[in-house]
């Protein structure tokens with residue numbers, strides 16, 4: 254039971270779990286009497302979503318990538334592209350960092366890639382794909398600092414492989430964040 258001031262226009266119910274429906278009824282009271290409870294009002298907290306962080310250097314980098322030390326990267330390491338250019342998602346595995354992951358439910362997932370171009374115009378893009386799906390262009394920002402870009406895929410439940418492809422040399426991929434929720438990652 255929550256008591257509110259007479260002029261209250263709202264009541265915030267904090268610290269609830271995601272995807273939980275709560276039901277509320279309102280009773281107005283004065284010093285002597287209480288009204289009948291109102292009809293039930295329902296509210297459901299948002300789907301926070303599943304979240305998965307994977308270090309790019311823990312994936313399977315093809316021969317056109319190398320693992321580099323980077324103090325700005327999560328885990329102190331990233332993968333850096335070395336081959337330039339390819340205009341399409343490469344056919345073979347050498348130009349791809351393959352990142353396997355398990356996903357328990359069918360549906361849309363947003364994949365956030367934390368990446369850094371070492372030069373603003375010649376290393377600021379790449380490719381991303383899910384399993385054997387179509388490649389998607391990803392821009393890695395204009396500054397030589399880490400930022401995140403996102404693409405959305407629809408996947409089945411089960412084992413998957415995210416493919417990060419080379420489009421330009423000398424960009425660094427630090428980490429990926431996979432979620433079916435609405436939230437962007439709140440950590441590197």
Ligand SMILES: [Ca+2]
Pocket residue numbers: 308309310326327328329330331426427428
């Ligand atoms: Ca990393």
